[in-house]
Amino acid sequence: MGEVEVCNKQVILKNYVSGFPKESDMEVKTTSLKLKLSEGDSSVAILVKNLYLSCDPYMRSRMSKLEGQYVDSFTPGSVSHVLYIRMYPIVGYGVAEVLDSSHPNFKKGDLVWGITTWEDYSIITATEVLFKIQHTDVPLSYYTGILGMPGMTAYVGFFEVCSPKKGERVFVSAASGAVGQLVGQFAKLFGCYVVGSAGSKEKVDLLKNKFGFDEAFNYKEEADLNVALKRYFPDGIDIYFENVGGKMLDAVLLNMSLNGRIAACGMISQYNLEQQEGVQNLFCIVRKGIRMEGFLVFHHYHLYPKFLEMIIPQIKEGKITYVEDIAEGLENAPSSLIGLFSGLNIGKQVVSVTRG
Structure with a gap:
């Protein structure tokens, strides 16, 4: 490819964020890049053209200054040197x-999915979370969702953490999102009774009519979440897939069955709060013998081949469906990420950098 040099659009975090993030906390800049690795690059470097980027709730925490966390903060802004200005694009999952x-x-x-940077072209040197794509007879964008990190998250959280039994009663919060929609479908295929919560009538209809949940409700229309859960789970909740936290978790604890299991995947209601909400009903964990376990999906990537063996046939046979919300163009990446925290997306939020 020689010394071809191209413009490289990048999304940069301006400064660390507190409270609710805004589009203006990010900016799109353009630099130039040679489409060939140079001798100065790492001996194990990979130059990629990004096709799809994944917008995920966990990215909010990386927009703040973190200490002692399982992920590092994004590096805000750019660093000026005598000879050059180095940009630090936002880091996330993508397909390239x-x-x-x-x-x-x-x-x-090769087509790959894993950790990349929010720009047209990336040089990847940390390849620990980079997978070669073997199945190309499904949409490539699926590797940001159902066949990527969110799919693995749903699989690990439901099957490995919750150890489900046929006929059990399952509740999923944020159920129309990238992970929740899959947990519900896994549970139904496994023979469970499944209820999901979401934040709009459109999303509730999606849960019941497209994803096959037994019931679903709009949590924004419920004056008392405890009462709402008792309506759908008069005999208690056996498994709760936790995506929300706060008041929802408090209500769920009151409605868990004896020896119930909670997979703590995320708590999106708390991500933009400077002071997180307290949970009042934690003693339910003791008196009901509830097991609540948090998990990080990257500790379980050794299970990815096993996951693919299960999920690929189900996709091809139409047993599992997946909804994506695809924004076109890297310049729309900031608004797409911010929209997650207002529930603007319907299904998995993806940014198409360039069609693969």
């Missing part, structure tokens, strides 16, 4: 095509 590689496991033309 390999243009050049000095890594023995990746070659030009």
Whole structure:
């Protein structure tokens, strides 16, 4: 490919964020990039063209100054040197095509998914979370969702953490999101009774009519979440897939069955609060013998081949469906990410950098 030089659009975090993030906390800048690795690059570098980028709730925490957390903060702004200005794009999951590689496991033309940066082209040196795409007879965007990190999160949280039994009663919060929609479908295929909560009538209809949940409700229309859960679970909740936290978790604890299990995946209601809400009903964990377990999906990527064996046939046979909300163009990435925290997306939020 020689020394071809191209414009490289990037999304940069301006400064660390407190409270609710805004589009203006990010900016789109353009630099230039040579489409070939140079001798100064790492001996295991991969140059990729990004095709799809994933907007995920966990990214909000990385927009703040973190200490002692399982992920690092994004690096805000740019650093000026005498000879150059170095930009630090936002980091996240994506789908990309390999243009050049000095890594023995990746070659030009390979399609990959994993950790990349929010720009047209990226040079990836940390390849611990980078997977070669083997199945190309499904939409490539699926590797930001059902066949990527969210799919693995749903699989690990439901099957590995919750150890479900046929006929159990399952509740999923944020159920129309990238992870929740899959948890509900996994549970139904496994033979469970499933109820989900979401934040609009459109999303509730999606849960019941497209994803096959037994019941669903709009939590914004419920004056008392405890009463709402008793309506749908008169005999208690056996499994709760936790995506929300706060008042929802407090109400769920009152309605858990004896020896119930809670998979703590995320708590999106708390991400933008400077002072997180307290949970009042924690003693229910003791008196009901509830097991509540948090988990991080990257500790379970060794299960990815097993996950693919299960999920690919179900997609092809139409047993599982997936809804994506795709925004076109890198310039729309900031608004797409911010929209997650107001529930503007319907299904998995994806940014199409360029159509693959």
